[in-house]
Amino acid sequence: MREPRHAVPAVDFQGVGRTYGGGRTGLGEVVAVDHADLKIAPGEFVCVLGPSGCGKSTLLNMVAGLDAPSKGRVLFEGAEVKGVNTKVGYMPQESKLFPWLTAEKNIEFPLRARNVPGTERKQLVSAYLAKVGLKGFENAYPHQLSGGMQKRTSLARTLVYRPSLLLMDEPFSALDSQTKMVMHEELLQLWEQEKCTTLFITHDLVEAITLADRVVVMTRRPSRIAEIVDIPLSRPRDVYAIYEQAGFDEIYDHLLRLVKKEMRYE
Numbered sequence: 001m002r003e004p005r006h007a008v009p010a011v012d013f014q015g016v017g018r019t020y021g022g023g024r025t026g027l028g029e030v031v032a033v034d035h036a037d038l039k040i041a042p043g044e045f046v047c048v049l050g051p052s053g054c055g056k057s058t059l060l061n062m063v064a065g066l067d068a069p070s071k072g073r074v075l076f077e078g079a080e081v082k083g084v085n086t087k088v089g090y091m092p093q094e095s096k097l098f099p100w101l102t103a104e105k106n107i108e109f110p111l112r113a114r115n116v117p118g119t120e121r122k123q124l125v126s127a128y129l130a131k132v133g134l135k136g137f138e139n140a141y142p143h144q145l146s147g148g149m150q151k152r153t154s155l156a157r158t159l160v161y162r163p164s165l166l167l168m169d170e171p172f173s174a175l176d177s178q179t180k181m182v183m184h185e186e187l188l189q190l191w192e193q194e195k196c197t198t199l200f201i202t203h204d205l206v207e208a209i210t211l212a213d214r215v216v217v218m219t220r221r222p223s224r225i226a227e228i229v230d231i232p233l234s235r236p237r238d239v240y241a242i243y244e245q246a247g248f249d250e251i252y253d254h255l256l257r258l259v260k261k262e263m264r265y266e
Contacts, residue, residue, distance in 0.1 A: 008042075008077060008078040009039040009040055009041060009042075009075070009078075010040050010041060010043075010044070010076070010077060010164070010197040011038070011039070011074070011075070011197065011199065012038075012039050012073075012074070012075040012076075012078075013037060013038040013039075013059070013062075013072070013074055014037060014073045014074070014075065015035060015037060015071065015072035015073070016033060016035070016037075016059075016062065016069045016071070016072035016073070016074055017031070017033050017034055017035055017036070017069060017070050017071040017072055018031075018032045018033045018058050018062065018067065018069055019031050019032065019070045020032060030221075031221060031222040031223070032053075032054075032055040032058045033054075033055035033058055033059065033069075033222075033223050033224075034221075034222035034224050035072075035224050035225075036055075036223075036224065036225055038216060038225065038228070040197060040199065041197075042197055043195045043196070043197055044197055044198075044213050045191060045197075045198045045212050045213050046199050046200070046212060046213065046214050046215075046216060047200045047201075047202055047208035047211055047212035047214075047215045047216070048199065048201050048202070048215075048216045048218060049202060049203065049205065049208055049215055049216070049217050049218065049255065049259055050217060050218030050219070050223065050226075050259075050262060051218070051219075051221075051259075051262050051263050052203075053220075054218040054219065054223040054262070055218065055221070056169075056201045056218060057169050057201060059199070060090070060167045060199060060201060062074045062081065063076060063081060063085065063088065063167060063199065064084070064085050064088050064090055065081050065082070065083050065085040068082075076088075076165070085165075087163055087165065088163050088165040088166070088167055089158040089159060089161070089163035089166045089167065090167045090169075091154055091155060091166070091167070091168045091169070091171045092169050092171070093169055093170045093171060093173055093174070094174075095142070095150040095153070096154065097142040097150060097153055097154060097157075098142075099142050099143065100141075101141070102138060102139045102140060102141055103129070103134055103137050103138055103139070103141075103142075103145065103149075103153045104125055104129065104138040104139065106142070106154075106157055107128055107129065107153060107156045107157045107160050108121055108125045108160075109157065110160060110161045111124060111125070111160060111161055114161060124160050124161075125160065128156040128159060128160045129156065131156065131190060131193075132152035132153070132155055132186060133152060133186070134149065134152055137149065147174065147175055147179065148179040148183065151171065151172065151175065151179075151183055152183075154171070155171075155183075155186070155187065155190070159190060159194065159196070162194070163196065164196070164197065165196065165197045165198070165199065166191075166197065166198040166199070167198075167199050168198065168200040168201065170201050171183075171200075172184070172207070173202075173203070173204070180207070181239050181240060184207065184210050184211060184239040185239045185240075187211070188210075188211065188236065188237060188239065189236075192235075200212070205252055205255050205256060206242065206243075206252070208231075209231055209233070209248065209251055209252060209255070210237060210239050210242045213231060214229065214230055214231060215228070215229045215231060215255060216228050216229075217229065217255065217258045217259065217262070218262070219262050220262045220263075226258055226261075226262065227258055229251070229254065229258075231251060232247065233248065233251075
């Protein structure tokens with residue numbers, strides 16, 4: 001396994017575990033993550049694969065400061081995460097757009113929340129509308145946009161305040177295969193431009209290979225990291241010809257064996 005060579009990782013999971021109490025459910029304690037050690041270098045794109053309920057989203061929530069580990073530490077840019085991490089952008093599975101706001105106003109919302117001056121807000125929103133191909137749809141409401149356009153709006157809203165880290169929790173899982181490829185292409189183009197460290201959750205092996213520098217494969221509960229797989233495919237990547245890249249078949253088969261092993265008792 002190749003470890004990133006940086007003095008200070010962008011993200012550092014140090015012996016992290018997360019256990020939830022059963023409370024009134026009568027289920028007893030649930031171990032979402034048993035043990036995780038992972039360093040992510042600045043600018044790196046890391047995907048996480050694993051069975052449902054293995055704690056993938058829990059990892060994201062701990063980096064975002066929306067949850068806290070039961071053991072171990074989560075460090076962001078060298079400092080332990082304590083409370084909400086305002087330097088991250090979080091794109092969930094659902095677009096979560098405000099239905100009463102236009103595409104333009106949805107993208108502008110986090111800038112207003114950060115008290116960014118009006119002139120700068122206007123410039124940034126205009127720039128990101130162009131980057132995600134939504135020029136001409138500024139005044140459209142979410143219900144007037146296709147699923148792919150809603151995802152583009154959500155992506156622009158997540159990136160517009162220029163976070164240091166992008167957290168993505170299966171953001172394209174509901175899209176058809178063609179629209180998903182378009183989103184992969186646009187995401188990779190933006191990632192190349194922004195050089196934003198990215199932690200991306202997926203169940204899709206091809207998606208992981210297409211996007212990632214490394215893929216973290218999680219075990220079933222109690223969850224640990226089964227293996228970290230390097231993706232040495234050249235960049236920039238052609239999402240429409242990823243299957244044709246030398247080494248793709250070997251990487252896919254290896255990931256499939258790892259994932260199948262963990263899914264058998266799901």
